[in-house]
């Protein structure tokens with residue numbers, strides 16, 4: 030799908046799980062890697078706790094498992110801010126793929142998706 034992707038498909042079960050995890054981590058941020066199967070994000074690998082402070086999420090490429098099904102990332106904003114930070118945008122462009130941000134108060138609508146170039150993508154929740 031590459032850079033032309035305009036839409037992100039995610040299972041409802043995974044989205045609800047991610048929102049639960051974000052609430053559990055609050056007031057800290059969490060971050061994870063998203064695994065895709067048949068064009069739908071189905072699973073999240075939570076990045077090790079302790080690497081993330083309350084002000085910034087810090088990904089290192091050495092943390093990334095060797096896994097071809099990883100097609101994106103997710104992280105939480107413990108504030109009602111859906112827009113990516115400068116650091117987020119820099120990370121997105123290096124990582125490629127698609128990137129979800131879930132933000133306080135972590136309800137069903139508190140999720141946005143961006144391409145690696147920072148373009149807002151439509152989220153399709155798959156039952």
Ligand SMILES: [Zn+2]
Nearest residue numbers: 106113114117
């Ligand atoms: Zn962020």
